[in-house]
Amino acid sequence: MTLPPPPKPVSVAATVLAALFFSGVYVARTAFPPFRMLNNPRLSELRNEQAQLAPFSDASAQAIAAKLGDLRGRLWTEASFNRWVTDRAPKAWIVQALGAADLKHLHGRRYAFQRPNSTDKDWPEIAAFLGNLEKAPGVSVQSVALAVQPGYAGSRQFSQCLLIAVFYFAGGDGPDATN
């Protein structure tokens, strides 16, 4: 068996060039691999943060803003409070401002409403006024205290008829006392 003739220079050159090309590509792939960030920590962090904030959606914000707007629409002003007292509180009632309520985000004023010298005949008036207070927007009736004089005869005479309510106001503090 005779050996085949040696390769032609052009064949060797082609092989060398192909080998160089292959090596170059291989080296480039090895040295500069495509950078694909599979686990992007920043992205994971942002996704987590977004998931945590998901409850605070625009719809939730709009819903609560609507509630807040509704509340603000029910807040009292000096004028509306005075008008309400004039219209709803009978003349026999004493209205006394007890000062600002202990609130951080709202302006609330506590008022005491007393009906002196009342008897059981005044109960419809008392009930009507209590009803007005409970129906009035932006008002929280904190306490109602009723007591009669001791004894059978005294039971028709109220020794105490005191209603305390908080009125939520828009803006600054209300007047110290309003009659």
Next chain:
Amino acid sequence: MPSLCPVLWWDNTVLARIGGQTTAAKLPADGNDVAGFCGFVRGLKPMPKAIRVFYHSTALEHFVTPCPKGSRRTIQRALCHRAPALGDPSAAWAAHSIRAGGSGTTTLLYVEPKARVARLRAALAEDGVFLDAVFPILVLVEETAPPEDRGKPRIVLLSSDEAAAVYWITPAGDRHAVFFDGTTARERIVQELIDGFSIFKTAPVFTVINAGSSPFDLGQIARENFAQKPSHILSAAELLDAADGLSTREIYNFLPPASLVTFDHLCHVAALGLFFAGALMAGTYLSAIRSARANLTEQKAEERTLEGDIARLSANQASIGSAQAVLTEATVAPPVKLRFLETLNRARPVQISIQSATLGESTWTLSGHIHEGTGLEKGPLQGFLAALQNGEGWTVGADRPAPTAKDPDFTLSGTIP
């Protein structure tokens, strides 16, 4: 492949068939025979690009030998014990196609220990002539048999100006070959022919091939009481015209077939493989880079979107928090106080009077007096409690007096959820 020019090289006699013409020459007996042969080829008109040589020389040993069928490698292994030169890379050898004869499978083996064919090929290559193959002359002689005579017993007398050969194939298929030269050649040829014909019971096909400038004188054979007449008489041109039927890959070629795969082929395959592998890698690499860049761009875009969402949601969180704080503070106590008092009035039996009632934001307290029915199991207090408990929006506490309480004064309390 260029058209092949058949050339007969028998000792110093050379004959070429080119362009339909036969050119003959005699190489110098004492010179460089390879150089002389190359000079003869260069002198051919037109000069051939490729030649096929039919060769015999006095340096060529030949003998009939049993031989297994198989490849060149198989035959070399089988015969190297009888002809050690077959293991010598510098030697050249060839063998006729294996025939099944009376003594088994045999061949006619040629061995040239100091081979000229390699030098001949190199020298011709320098002249730009491709040496296609080198065959023994008698292989070509076998090829000249007409197809209808291929299996028949045959005797061939082949002669040139300076040598001759007698070759036969017995009815059993065995080969026999003798080459002659020198001053007594003619007598020995005649004797060989007589001996040859004597072994055939029926007359074989007798062929005479004249490769010399003058035909062999068969009249002399006749004078020697040899009556056999040749059935075929061929010229050198007719002999060489049969050259195309031989295959270079058979074992009768002195030039072992070169590997089908050359270094050039290997280089080309390697270059193509490397190039395509490199191109494939480059393609996938560039694709991966593009994909990675697109992925990064996508991630950046998602980051920006998420940052925007987070900023918006954070703003929502702040506004919701502040609004919630306001709404939480603006809690309005349940409007049940009037309803509680009205229920109290309706539920109170006449035997009970209420002395005080205090309702806070989440609790209530009641005190009173039982005028009649104190201590009864189903007294007025029990009915009062049952009626008070029916109201919605408050509960009656567990510290109420026992149903059979004998103390006429009582205190009740509960919660306003």
